[in-house]
Amino acid sequence: MRTLDGAVAVITGGGSGIGRATARSLADRGARLVIADINAQNAARVADEIVDAGGEAAAIVCDVGDDRAFDDLSAFTLRRFGAVDIVMNNVGVLTSGRPEHLPVGEWQRIININLMSVVRSNTVFLPLLLAQGRGHLVNTASFAGLFTYSYDRIPYAATKAAIVQISEGLRLYLHPQGIGVTVLCPGPVATDIMATMPPTFGPDVPTALPGEQFGVLAPEVVGEQVARAILDDTFMVYTDDQVRDVLVERASDWNSFIARQTVTRAGRHEPPPSN
Template sequence: MESLKNATVIVTGASSGIGKATALAVARRGANVVVADLDDSGAGAVVEQIEALGVQALAIHSDVGDDNAFSVLRDETLTEFGRVDVVMNNAGVLTRGLPEEIPVAEWERVLNINLMSVVRSNAVFLPILLEQGSGHLVNTASFAGLYSYAYDRTPYAASKAAIVQLSEALVLYLRPRGIGVTVLCPGPVETNIMASIRTFGQETATRGPGAQFGIKQPEEVGELVAEAIVANTFMLPTDNQVVDVLVDRARDWDGFITKSIAAWADTPIRPVPQSGASL
């Protein structure tokens, strides 16, 4: 997209963190924004901030784990704004536990919210974007979907890896049809995702993706997303140092795993607080 001015942008998980920051970033570029979230109070506050920028905004209560959530988003958005230009699938949950201690039901919950929400979103919004021959999708994945740096978040990592692959398939199909796709892969970002984390079995001390990755602020990430939409950028990591990690792994995957195991054994693990950086 050449410009976000007068575009209609839907952001799920938009009451806080990266979703909120992106909603405000696109609004500053002239977009009207649908703020979709379970947190009605938080979504309403974001709408007020957006409207103060001189554009329109709409808060919609949305549980992306529900089969009907995106049909409601579509209908209310079209009623209010008459079109859909950008959909950011950003809502997600995190769970923690050793691989043998996370129940199957928890796997199903995480995959339903993190991955199947994107599938349901596509089913509702792709026909609209394809018919108009323009638009953009943003799918939030994670460094955890690019390489394994911990073993206590397997459902989350698996869901995010699937989003990366789904997004890559989509861009091959959609870009020739005038529709852009961005897959956002955050490293450590100061969000509140840890506040709602579920823990199973013994407490684990969560590892991050590497000491070289500093914690980013959501506002910085929101700006990156808005710029990526306009530039039609596909892969959007929050820290380009991740490329070096991926190249190192690609050269010798078994050697990379051996080094990772040795590093885990030698480096003390610091517990992550219940609220703070998403990892």
């Protein structure tokens, strides 16, 4: 997009962390924001912050795990601002436990919130963007979707890998029709994401923290990266060049890459050294 001035942006999970920071970065450039979040207080607070800073924003309570959520979100946005230009599918939740201890129901919860939310969003917002022949989609995946993450958080990593694939397919399909697609693959970012993670299923896993080889970014840095990616029509946003370096390392010899990551007898996962 050439400008964000006046553009209408919908951000799910906009009440905290990366969603909040992106909302602020887009609003700073003149975008009008719809902050959609399951946490009513946080959504309202972010909308208030934007309005207090001289921008335009509205908050809506929304559970992206609910089939009707995106119909309501789209209707709310059109009623309030009359258009949708940018959709950021940003909600993601974590779970942990060794694979044999993670109940099927927990897999389904993570798939429903992290992955099916993107599917639901596409069924509602894509027809709208296609009809107008312009706009931009941002899907928040993770470095967890790009290479080995951790054996105790497989459902999360699996949904993030799926979001990367969905985004690549959408980029091929939508770009010729005037619609940009960005997939955001952050390394670690200092947000509240751990606060909503349920207790570990089964015994605790004495694992190295996934991504601890990378620095932890402030969400504001990521918000600015997303704003620039929309303006520059950038597909992949890594947030950290080291994430790309690890990906290159894996691609150059996938077998030795995975072999160099060990799980010790005590269950400790040791990720490969990053460059």
